[in-house]
Amino acid sequence: MALIELNQVSKTFLVKKQSLQAVKEVSLTVEKGDIYGIVGYSGAGKSTLVRLLNGLEIATSGSVVVDGENVESLKAKELRDFRKNIGMIFQHFNLLWSRTVAENIQLPLELAGVKKAQRQQKAAELIELVGLQGREDAYPSQLSGGQKQRVGIARALANDPKLLLCDEATSALDPQTTDEVLELLLAINQKLNLTIVLITHEMNVIRKIANKVAVMEQGRVVEEGTVAEVFRHPQQAVTKRFVQQDLNPEEDLREVLSEFIEANPQGTFMTLSFAEDNANEPIISQAIRQFDVDINVVSGKVQTTKDAAFGALTVMITGKPAAIEETTKFFIAQKVGVEVIKRG
Missing domain, CATH: 3.30.70.260 (ACT domain)
Structure with a gap:
């Protein structure tokens, strides 16, 4: 069953009185339970695309349907309620440095008006889920990069979202820590049947945990399919370049x-x-x-x-x-x- 359906979606920005089309006529479907990768080089339009999924940007044309909701038709309060079903993790963690691990995880629940006892119980469950037992009272400055991202993942799961968006979530991490975070995301996907959309410029991230992938170039999706199909038989030059770089990352x-x-x-x-x-x-x-x-x-x-x-x-x-x-x-x-x- 489809959780996300994009139909001929375009997004145009007005920059210095000139039109800039960041996303061009994109159509794709993400099924419930997918780990769907969207890969492209800088400027390909992938980050704009993910902002269309959570309503931070509204499509200029086409339709964005997430969990049955037509995003561009939602009013202010409806949009706020809609976003509670979408978790988001970022490259630079976006943690509050004055709050502990547990307090950072509780923040979305606090903003939603959840009672303190319930917030604490939920935070404890998520701390165990992401493997941060014993670090509940630590501050972000006392954590490694991987631990900070685990806090970010736990916080994104606080409202029991149906969709988790990851925007370059491993780009700031070293290779070993990247693998650990990807393994955690895969485990969460399998345990919670949580749909995950990965935005990245690193094909190895897609290869390790995604089951489907879309390749973007100049605002368009130029190739898509299962990860195995795209890696075995890349059709477009940009896809071949990504696959070749993953196979031969240390040599020209x-x-x-x-x-x-x-x-x-x-x-x-x-x-x-x-x-x-x-x-x-x-x-x-x-x-x-x-x-x-x-x-x-x-x-x-x-x-x-x-x-x-x-x-x-x-x-x-x-x-x-x-x-x-x-x-x-x-x-x-x-x-x-x-x-x-x-x-x-």
Whole structure:
């Protein structure tokens, strides 16, 4: 069942008497229980899109429907009540530094007029949920970045929301802490069946916990689907760039390829794409044993998404043309994607 439905949504801002279209004719659906990733580079329109979901911005055209509510038609009080069903966590935590962990978590309940005893009980439950037992009376200045974000998550859950929006929620964290926070979000999704929308420019965040993804560029959604499908078969140039960066985060593949090609002008270079069915199979070793070829790995790795494994290896193959052709046919027969970069 759909929790979010966007139909041909656009948002235009007036900047110095000029129109700036931040979101352009976006249509997408988020089902209840999804962890839905929205990824794009700076200026792609993803943060504006998330503000349309909680009514902080109103669409210029199109419709934004969240949990059956048409957001642009809500009046002031209706909008305030609507937002109680949406939790929000941010890159820089947005905690009150004069309040303890427990007091920060209780803040939304205090603003909603919930009695003190109920606020304290709810805060205690959430502190246990996010793994902050023993830190109830600590102040934000006494917490690590990961602990601060756990407070932010707990506070966002205080009103028992139906939807959790995460706007670059892990961007300020180191890789290990990022993984811990993502694991917590996944656990919350599974335990509470809470729908989560992740806004990020980091494809590895999407890969680790999301089940669906939309890729944005210049205000438009240019590609969407399940995470496994998009990672295995990226169609748009921007998506291919995101996937390649995730597979090879520490090297510039073009530079490495150029060096290999210059040193081995007779080699055939190709990128092999592996999916769930063959990502863990010793296909390259099998090819070397069956055919009179040598295969050197230039770059790549196998990764896992929430639901599947995938990966890509760029390789150099040397041998007689007939043997290389047979090797290529073998890869294809094993359901490995083959993209020839340069023939020897």
